[in-house]
Amino acid sequence: MVLQTELSNTEYQEQIQEANRPRTLVSPHPDEEGVFILERGERRSIISQGYTRIGGTAIKYTYERPMTTEDPVPLLLVPGYGGIKPAYKELRKSVVDIGKPAITFKAPRTQERFAALHPKHFFHPERLLAQSVIAITRDIIERGGDSNEFEQVDTAGHSMGGPAVVNAGLVHPELFRSVTTVASAGLDGHTLKDMRDRAPAVIFGEILPMVKDIKICKDYRTVQHMVHYVARNPWRTAAEGLAVGSGDIRDKVTHLGSLGVRTAALQFENDHFFPVEGVREHSADRFDIFRVFSDPNANHMWPQLQPDAVADELVEIINELKSKEKPVLKLV
Numbered sequence: 001m002v003l004q005t006e007l008s009n010t011e012y013q014e015q016i017q018e019a020n021r022p023r024t025l026v027s028p029h030p031d032e033e034g035v036f037i038l039e040r041g042e043r044r045s046i047i048s049q050g051y052t053r054i055g056g057t058a059i060k061y062t063y064e065r066p067m068t069t070e071d072p073v074p075l076l077l078v079p080g081y082g083g084i085k086p087a088y089k090e091l092r093k094s095v096v097d098i099g100k101p102a103i104t105f106k107a108p109r110t111q112e113r114f115a116a117l118h119p120k121h122f123f124h125p126e127r128l129l130a131q132s133v134i135a136i137t138r139d140i141i142e143r144g145g146d147s148n149e150f151e152q153v154d155t156a157g158h159s160m161g162g163p164a165v166v167n168a169g170l171v172h173p174e175l176f177r178s179v180t181t182v183a184s185a186g187l188d189g190h191t192l193k194d195m196r197d198r199a200p201a202v203i204f205g206e207i208l209p210m211v212k213d214i215k216i217c218k219d220y221r222t223v224q225h226m227v228h229y230v231a232r233n234p235w236r237t238a239a240e241g242l243a244v245g246s247g248d249i250r251d252k253v254t255h256l257g258s259l260g261v262r263t264a265a266l267q268f269e270n271d272h273f274f275p276v277e278g279v280r281e282h283s284a285d286r287f288d289i290f291r292v293f294s295d296p297n298a299n300h301m302w303p304q305l306q307p308d309a310v311a312d313e314l315v316e317i318i319n320e321l322k323s324k325e326k327p328v329l330k331l332v
Contacts, residue, residue: 024038024039024040025038025039026038026039026047027039029046032046032048034048034049035047035048036048038064040093043097044066044067045064045065045066045067045093045096046064046065046066046067047062047063047064047065048062048063049061049062049063050062050063050136050139050140050143052135052136052138052139053135054131054132054134054135055108055111055115055121055127055128055131055132056111056112056114056115056116056121057108057110057111057112057115057128058108059105059106059108059132059135059136060105060106061103061104061105061106061136061139062085062089062092062103062104062105063101063103063140063144064092064093064096064101064102064103065096065101065102065148066096066097066099066100066101068099069099069100069101069148070098070099070100071099071100071315071318071319071322072101072148072149072150073100073101073150073152073153073154073177074100074101074102074103074140074150074153074154075095075100075101075102075103075153075154075155075156075314075315075318076102076103076105076133076136076137076140076153076154076155076156076165077091077092077095077102077103077104077156077158077161078129078133078155078156078157078158078161078164078165079104079105079107079158079160079161080157080158080159080160080161080162080183081159081160081185081240081241081244082226082229082230082237083107083158083159083160083161084106084107084222084225084226084228084229085104085105085106085107085225086222086225087222087304088104088158088303088304089104090304090307091104091303091304091307091310091311092104093307094307094308094310094311094312095311095314095315097308097311098311098312098315100315100318101148103136103140103153105132105136106225107129107132107229108128108132109228109229109232109233109236109237110232110233111128124243125235125236125239125240125243126160126163126164126239126240126243126244126247127167128236129160129161129164129240130163130164130165130167130168130171131168132164133155133157133164133165133168134168134171134172134175137153137155137168137172137175137176138175140153141153141175152174152175152176152177153175153176153177154176154177154178154179154180154318155168155169155176155178155179155180156180156181156182156266156314157179157180157181157182157184158182158183158184158303159182159183159184159185159273159274159300160185160240160244161182161184162181162182162183162184162185162186162187162249163184163185163186163244163247163249163252165179165180165181166179166181166249166252166253166256167249167252169256169259169261170252170255170256170259173256173259173260173261176261177261177262177321177322178261178262178263178264178318178321178322179256179261179262179263179264180263180264180265180266180314180317180318180321181253181263181264181265181266181287182265182266182303182310182314183266183267183268183271183273183274183300183302183303184249184265184274184279185244185245185247185249185274186244186247186248186249186250187249187250187253187265187274187278187279187282187283188274188275188278188279188281188282188283189248189250189278189282190245190274190278191245191246192242192245192246195245195273198272198273199273201272202272202273202300205272205299250282250283250286253283253286253287254286257286257287257288262288262321262322262324263286263287263288263289263321264287264288264289264290264291264317264318264320264321265279265283265284265287265289265290265291266291266292266293266310266313266314266317267279267280267290267291267292267293268292268293268298268299268300268302269292269293269295269296269297269298270296270297270298270299271298271299271300272299272300273300274300276292280292288321288324289317289320289321291313291317293309293310293313294313295309
């Protein structure tokens with residue numbers, strides 16, 4: 001009772017929640033070098049770090065899989081604009097807790113000088129994110145596909161990650177079993193002016209409250225990643241936003257489906273960046289599955305605010321896509 005009189009009720013409840021939170025324990029895997037076992041309360045998973053290179057840059061990723069898998073095909077989670085790796089860590093954990101392997105990665109910001117100045121990269125800065133998706137997918141399949149019984153991966157791209165996974169699938173459709181866009185850019189015919197007009201509502205109504213709610217500044221790694229994302233290469237940060245803000249991937253989604261890749265879109269009812277009405281009108285019929293998240297309060301930052309619920313929805317969508325046979329377009 002003394003403690004309650006010295007602290008506000010909110011602070012007291014936070015301390016109780018912190019005291020009762022399952023602790024994460026890490027121990028080396030007995031049979032695999034460089035692989036570790038994570039214990040989160042009663043949950044146990046296997047986790048490893050990987051590195052791969054493409055487009056003149058190195059990419060670091062985290063691959064986590066449950067001790068017992070319901071579906072061995074990994075889900076590669078692709079971040080959005082400014083989407084730092086720690087912001088998707090809880091979503092990865094939630095997917096793994098359901099019984100599906102998942103991957104997160106640190107979006108590359110710098111390249112070797114020649115690669116960065118190459119016209120394909122200089123004029124299309126968002127291209128590097130799609131290349132990262134391809135590089136990580138190949139590395140995962142080569143390193144663990146045979147032993148873990150998968151030949152392809154599932155992908156889910158949030159916001160700017162939506163165009164990235166669609167573009168990656170168009171280049172190498174044989175690597176991807178399914179592609180899911182989550183609150184994706186490029187689906188409602190928006191322009192740069194639209195993005196400019198929508199940005200204040202998203203920043204002040206969704207992003208800043210999220211930062212406060214998940215206490216993002218208490219994790220120094222998160223702050224470090226945020227500064228690195230913006231300051232490491234300001235040109236790329238600005239150019240990516242301009243490219244994605246003016247991009248349109250509707251015809252690309254249709255083409256991707258014709259190549260035999262299963263496609264889905266997950267939108268959020270209260271998303272002010274990409275309002276669901278516009279996306280439904282312009283793109284719903286282009287996907288195998290078009291779904292609006294059931295919670296009417298869900299906004300653009302829901303993968304960070306409600307990772308458990310979003311993970312459930314993503315895995316359910318992928319399970320539905322698995323049952324859909326796709327005719328493959330063959331060139332003759």
